[in-house]
Amino acid sequence: MGNLVMGYWDCPVCGSKEIRGDVVNCPSCGRARGDVKFYLKTVREGEIREENQRSDIEYLTEEQAKYVSKNPDWYCSFCNSLNSDNAQTCNTCGASRADSESNYFDQLKKRQEKEAAEQAAQPQVSSAAPKRSRSPLAVAAVILLVIVGLFMWMNGRKTVGDLRVTALNWSRAITIEENRLFSESDWELPAGAEETDSRRELHHFDSVLDHYESREVQRSRSVIDHYETYYTYEDNGNGTFTEVSHQRPVYTTEYYTETVQEPVYVQVPRYATKYYYNIRRWTPSREVTSSGEDHNTAWPEFTLAENEREGERREEYLFTVEHTEKKNQSPATYAVGEEFWNTLNVGDQMYITAKRSGSDPYISDKDGKEITKIRQVR
Numbered sequence: 001m002g003n004l005v006m007g008y009w010d011c012p013v014c015g016s017k018e019i020r021g022d023v024v025n026c027p028s029c030g031r032a033r034g035d036v037k038f039y040l041k042t043v044r045e046g047e048i049r050e051e052n053q054r055s056d057i058e059y060l061t062e063e064q065a066k067y068v069s070k071n072p073d074w075y076c077s078f079c080n081s082l083n084s085d086n087a088q089t090c091n092t093c094g095a096s097r098a099d100s101e102s103n104y105f106d107q108l109k110k111r112q113e114k115e116a117a118e119q120a121a122q123p124q125v126s127s128a129a130p131k132r133s134r135s136p137l138a139v140a141a142v143i144l145l146v147i148v149g150l151f152m153w154m155n156g157r158k159t160v161g162d163l164r165v166t167a168l169n170w171s172r173a174i175t176i177e178e179n180r181l182f183s184e185s186d187w188e189l190p191a192g193a194e195e196t197d198s199r200r201e202l203h204h205f206d207s208v209l210d211h212y213e214s215r216e217v218q219r220s221r222s223v224i225d226h227y228e229t230y231y232t233y234e235d236n237g238n239g240t241f242t243e244v245s246h247q248r249p250v251y252t253t254e255y256y257t258e259t260v261q262e263p264v265y266v267q268v269p270r271y272a273t274k275y276y277y278n279i280r281r282w283t284p285s286r287e288v289t290s291s292g293e294d295h296n297t298a299w300p301e302f303t304l305a306e307n308e309r310e311g312e313r314r315e316e317y318l319f320t321v322e323h324t325e326k327k328n329q330s331p332a333t334y335a336v337g338e339e340f341w342n343t344l345n346v347g348d349q350m351y352i353t354a355k356r357s358g359s360d361p362y363i364s365d366k367d368g369k370e371i372t373k374i375r376q377v378r
């Protein structure tokens with residue numbers, strides 16, 4: 001059992017404050033204390049005090065403590081006043097303790113429950129009013145909506161009709177490859193190679209575990225250094241409080257060394273046979289081209305030398321269009337499939353549909369229906 005500390009109470013009848021816990025009748029109005037809640041003058045409810053922070057605690061003297069019962073006051077059912085556990089009859093009206101139905105704590109609990117119920121029944125004014133200010137989330141949502149809208153608009157298609165073909169271009173090219181002799185080396189001899197030399201050479205290093213080495217490592221851990229005492233105050237329900245002591249550990253960092261075994265590796269060279277050889281490979285060496293501005297397309301003429309062969313073929317068919325209405329718009333050149341290009345002539349009107357960003361264009365009818373895909377080159 002800890003030290004006893006003097007409690008205080010306020011008179012609910014006349015409002016008199018800070019009446020000592022060992023006084024049972026209000027010094028102002030003379031009424032016996034009833035619906036009260038005991039408190040400490042300098043310690044808040046639930047407050048913790050350290051060992052050296054207790055100079056303001058008002059301990060009962062040994063003499064005062066003698067008369068304090070261990071139990072809470074009992075409640076008189078007839079006159080609603082609190083009576084000491086030592087008393088067998090009501091100090092105020094003389095009623096028997098046998099008729100008492102509750103003590104200080106029962107009554108306090110009942111009162112607190114009632115207050116909580118009243119609090120809950122009150123309409124919540126603050127949360128009922130709608131918030132006027134825009135939350136950052138709402139602002140972000142609006143910005144996102146604008147971005148998505150802009151993206152969808154840019155992704156939307158637009159058909160342009162005031163276009164006239166002003167030029168046609170075609171170009172064709174053939175890559176000529178030459179059969180050349182290369183001197184190379186590798187770990188394997190490729191098919192068709194003519195070996196000139198072979199020798200053992202360093203291929204790579206392998207990491208091989210050689211031994212373990214002991215090493216001391218500094219480590220730390222948290223350990224309990226000592227315990228310290230702190231205090232709380234419990235309502236005894238009779239005008240006094242009990243100071244209860246508690247222990248809590250205080251930690252410190254402990255340093256220690258640990259021996260660890262660390263593997264040590266050695267780099268072991270691995271050798272393999274390397275082949276040196278001559279090999280013939282077909283390599284692009286030159287290009288022959290043809291081009292024109294009419295429909296007379298032809299592949300370029302060429303003569304192959306003895307060590308040459310024909311390689312890749314490329315062809316491109318272009319048309320240029322200009323705006324007939326918006327003269328300030330610069331002309332654009334597109335690549336199109338050969339079959340469609342053959343049907344095009346200078347002076348033709350056409351519709352081109354593209355995304356508003358200009359990407360993914362195609363030749364269309366006036367309603368934007370696709371006829372053939374094209375690719376803008378300039």
Ligand SMILES: [Zn+2]
Nearest residue numbers: 011014026029
């Ligand atoms: Zn009073």
Ligand SMILES: [Zn+2]
Nearest residue numbers: 076079090093
């Ligand atoms: Zn009474």
